[in-house]
Amino acid sequence: MFSQQPADEPVTPAFTDAASCSAWLGQLQLTNLGMAQSALRKQLDDLNRYPLSCAERFQILELLRDTVAMVQGDFARKLGGKKLPLSEEEFAPLLALSNLWQSMLNGYLRCLHTVAADEAQPAAQTALMCQRTLLYASLQIDDFVQAGSEPASKLWLQLHAVFAHAEKLGVHLEAVQDELHQPGLPVSCRTLYAATLLMHRARLAGISRGQSQIAGRWLCLWSDALSVELRCSVSKQDAPPLAVDLTLAQGLMPLSQARSQNSVRFLAMVPLSKMIRVKTILLQQGKTPAEIDLGNDIGGKECIELLNKLHAQWCEHREPSLADTPRPCPSGFMCIGMEQIYAHISGKPFKLPKDASKASQEAQRQIETFGRVLNNTGKHAKQTLGFEPEEWLIDEDSLMRGRFLRLLTTGERLAQHQLVSVFPPDTAIHKVAIIDMVRVTQHGQLYIAVHYLPGQPQAIIARGSTENDMLKSGATAALLLPAIEKLRIPASLILPRDWFSPGRKLELNLQDQSKQSVVLGFSVEKGVDCERVSFKAV
Secondary structure, eight states, X not given: OOXXXXXXXXXXXXXXXXXXXXXXHHHOOOSSHHHHHHHHHHHHHHHHTSOOXXXXXXXXXXXXXXXXXXXXXXXXXXXXXXXXXXXXHHHHHHHHHHHHHHHHHHXXXXXXXXXXXXXXXXXXXXXHXXXXXXXXXXXXXXXXXXXXXXXXXXXXXXXXXXXHHHHHHTOTTOOBOOTTTSTTOOBOHHHHHHHHHXXXXXXXXXXXXHHHHHHHHHHHHTGGGOOOBSOOOOOTXXXXXXXXXXXXXXXXXXXXXXXXOTTEEEEOOHHHHHHHHHHHHHHHTTOOTGGGTSOSSSOHHHHHHHHHHHHHHHTSOOOOOTTTSOOOOOEEEEEESHHHHHHHHHTXXXXXXXXXXXXXXXXXXXHHHHSSOOOOGGGOOGGGGTSOOEEEEEEEEOSSEEEEEESSSOSOOBOTTOEEEEEOTTOOOOEEEEEXXXXXXXXXXXXXXXXXXXXXXXXXXXXXXXXXXXXXOEEEEEEEEOOBGGGTBOOEEEEETTOOOTTOEEEEEOTTSOEEEEEEEEEEEEOSSEEEEEEEEO
């Protein structure tokens, strides 16, 4: 089934039976996660090359699982919240995570190789070994997804191959206990495989790591609604099936892209769609999440929001995203961060005013001479602003939301909840947005989803003083979003982080050189580098 390193006698692992393994784990230092992870991997790799009976090897691997899971869980938390693409230094821990999962997988593969030659092996034991092997293949996929990166081709092929082997052995439907993966919830290889594929497909929904864990548990609870079949039926009124090809290095695809091959499997989405819709209706009618077996990790409103996002990704027809399938599409430009957005909207880089009285005198002189304040925008070429806006391909661009694929594999690193602005090539009319989701495609490009903030942004300078050490003072580039009367949306300010405090007084220098004093109200929305706030004119 898979290539394995040969077992040879010269290898001397620190343990070769359950008793010595327990003793070794008892003295393993867990204060340094990096060292503990390296030690576990080395001993596993040595053990995987050492000749042992299937029963002894399996018992040792089961003993190691708790410690490996604890170390890996703590290690994985280091990857959260990083800007993408990851730097080489940040990518190294992700590879270390994957490598240790692979070492565990290789150990269970050795057990399966022994099972293949033993026709007397009980089916339940074989199903357990297949589930363990598939779990560690799926954990590698999951870690890459959680880190915002597309899994490597070899990881997809490995996942498909393990599931195909479970199918071949006829144990893919048999549920087994796994207190580490889903405590108290038996899981079959089919359920685990389908859940892994679906959670990868949900990566473009912009859900958090915690939400992913909740959704993964829901899928295991809904095992009766999950199927992986050789054939499928289609109805125009129902959720369309999804397909996966066991010979391709990718996850789920729309039915229209599936080839007619024996290697293709189908996931019928109608049962899952009905399950999600029923749960959503019950929550809307006032049921609590716990009352309908959704747990108590998040509230009813958050559950409805998450269920709707998952249903859109899994059960509703949509065109393949540019993150998965390239196609001809228009392009636009993007500015990243407050000062870059300010510079491109105003036509000049942000510069701290040295003397406000002189600036006012110069404006008055221009009014007396020319009848207006001169527009200096044309004097500043894009190069003098300190950067060129990036070109992005437009996957979707509606009134409220947008999805974009970066044209190049180079450029600024981006993070969720970061401030950007988007404008088409033939105009300088900007739309300010907050990033909801950012991913790295298999080709190394960034793919992001954003939601737009209401109003046509104006570049302004905000000034303020404070005795609060937690707040910044002086002058800063900022954005003013005017009121939209028809929609009853009041005006708001977008300030850099650490500038907002309820009741704080600021002086705004507007585009027409006028000034306005304002008092800040409440925080409307927070980003990692900005905060949208309400205000009142004084």
